[in-house]
Amino acid sequence: MDVLTDNFSTFGDGFLGTVELTVYASLLALALGFVMASFRVAPVGSLRVFGAVWVAVLRNTPLTLLFFAVLLGLPRFGLVLPFEVFAVLALGCYTSAFICEALRSGINTVPTGQGEAARSLGMTFSQTLSGVVLPQAFRSVISPVGSTLIALAKNSAIAGAFSVTELLGTYKTLNELGYSIIWTFVWIALGYLIITLAISAVFNILEKRWGVAR
Amino acid sequence: MAVDPLIELRDVNKYYGELHVLQDIDLTVGKGEVVVVIGPSGSGKSTLCRTINRLETIQSGQIRLDGQPLPEEGKALAQLRSEVGMVFQSFNLFAHKTVLQNVSLGQVKVRGRKKDEADQRSRELLERVGLASQAAKYPAQLSGGQQQRVAIARALAMDPKVMLFDEPTSALDPEMINEVLEVMQQLARDGMTMVVVTHEMGFARSAANRVVFMADGRVVEDRAPEDFFTHPESERARDFLSKILKH
Numbered sequence: 001m002d003v004l005t006d007n008f009s010t011f012g013d014g015f016l017g018t019v020e021l022t023v024y025a026s027l028l029a030l031a032l033g034f035v036m037a038s039f040r041v042a043p044v045g046s047l048r049v050f051g052a053v054w055v056a057v058l059r060n061t062p063l064t065l066l067f068f069a070v071l072l073g074l075p076r077f078g079l080v081l082p083f084e085v086f087a088v089l090a091l092g093c094y095t096s097a098f099i100c101e102a103l104r105s106g107i108n109t110v111p112t113g114q115g116e117a118a119r120s121l122g123m124t125f126s127q128t129l130s131g132v133v134l135p136q137a138f139r140s141v142i143s144p145v146g147s148t149l150i151a152l153a154k155n156s157a158i159a160g161a162f163s164v165t166e167l168l169g170t171y172k173t174l175n176e177l178g179y180s181i182i183w184t185f186v187w188i189a190l191g192y193l194i195i196t197l198a199i200s201a202v203f204n205i206l207e208k209r210w211g212v213a214r
Numbered sequence: 215m216a217v218d219p220l221i222e223l224r225d226v227n228k229y230y231g232e233l234h235v236l237q238d239i240d241l242t243v244g245k246g247e248v249v250v251v252i253g254p255s256g257s258g259k260s261t262l263c264r265t266i267n268r269l270e271t272i273q274s275g276q277i278r279l280d281g282q283p284l285p286e287e288g289k290a291l292a293q294l295r296s297e298v299g300m301v302f303q304s305f306n307l308f309a310h311k312t313v314l315q316n317v318s319l320g321q322v323k324v325r326g327r328k329k330d331e332a333d334q335r336s337r338e339l340l341e342r343v344g345l346a347s348q349a350a351k352y353p354a355q356l357s358g359g360q361q362q363r364v365a366i367a368r369a370l371a372m373d374p375k376v377m378l379f380d381e382p383t384s385a386l387d388p389e390m391i392n393e394v395l396e397v398m399q400q401l402a403r404d405g406m407t408m409v410v411v412t413h414e415m416g417f418a419r420s421a422a423n424r425v426v427f428m429a430d431g432r433v434v435e436d437r438a439p440e441d442f443f444t445h446p447e448s449e450r451a452r453d454f455l456s457k458i459l460k461h
Contacts, residue, residue: 121324121368122292
């Protein structure tokens with residue numbers, strides 16, 4: 001118990017770091033995933049190809065490798081940003097590929113006839129997507145998107161290895177101070193649990209509210 | 215027919231891979247005409263209907279609507295589709311929207327009407343198809359016949375020049391077919407230009423100006439209904455009629 005009470009501010013900083021990473025990267029992943037999913041079902045061939053390549057590259061690259069590429073690669077091209085921002089970029093882009101695929105599977109659950117009906121009313125592609133297809137697709141992807149964001153929260157631990165303040169990274173400091181490594185990890189695990197359970201709770205509410213309204 | 219042509223198809227050909235589903239189709243539908251397309255399944259009649267608003271593309275030939283050739287994808291095509299109402303076999307109502315919202319959506323998004331104005335018009339149309347009391351329900355809460363009448367109201371809400379019906383009663387229980395046919399009969403009496411793909415011979419007899427009989431991707435006969443049903447010229451049509459009219 002001493003580990004926690006003595007180092008509350010260290011844990012607190014780490015916890016807040018992870019929360020920040022998770023929130024910003026989630027927002028980026030949701031926005032990019034939404035755009036990429038739209039690309040992948042667009043009537044324009046080049047957009048579909050772009051979306052497919054985006055997903056193929058990001059989904060199939062190990063996240064650690066992606067962190068190296070972003071944190072060490074981008075500065076070489078003159079793009080120098082705080083490590084926190086790089087970490088959000090890496091996490092957000094990586095997760096956007098999974099969000100995109102979840103959304104796309106949701107889009108496929110909407111009967112094609114409804115899209116045809118919308119188009120035959122004279123609605124454009126984007127009107128059909130935003131007014132008819134996506135609102136129904138969202139309902140069937142609430143749970144997989146929640147799982148993806150939980151994975152994102154846990155994946156954010158990798159950022160600690162790149163000197164970003166986050167929860168897992170606190171063990172190094174505390175270990176050097178001679179605290180019990182086991183208890184340190186127990187409190188860290190509890191910290192992650194608070195974050196992931198909070199995400200689960202939010203998505204459970206969303207699913208109750210929107211999931212079955214047909 | 216000496217009327218203004220509204221829909222003109224010239225030498226239209228379409229293939230699904232090897233399969234030649236539409237072969238040299240020539241067809242003219244005049245303003246105010248009701249044309250019923252019948253034929254055995256796989257004859258290309260649904261495909262024909264869907265090419266008119268370019269839900270299906272064609273490989274060669276020309277389709278004109280009110281004198282204008284069908285545009286490629288994009289804004290112009292969307293504009294044209296808003297002038298052509300379409301009713302599907304499987305209704306295709308928007309499952310996440312109420313009946314009223316289904317009818318209003320296109321008016322707001324495409325015609326740019328204010329929501330109140332659109333809802334007002336929607337209620338009038340729902341009244342016309344006998345469903346004013348169902349406005350707040352979701353499609354899944356309605357019977358098939360009711361859903362199809364909503365779909366007709368939804369298409370009419372765009373004030374289309376022509377209505378296409380792609381087997382509108384084929385997915386319905388027998389006792390619900392009439393409620394849909396009655397709405398269609400009324401539309402025909404009001405002078406709407408209609409292309410109707412159907413197996414309902416009664417409707418063809420009573421409401422159609424012409425019957426187009428298709429088989430194997432071709433238009434085999436194109437005549438007044440009474441003529442067609444009493445004196446089919448082709449062997450193919452005689453064979454088809456003998457099979458469906460016996461019972």
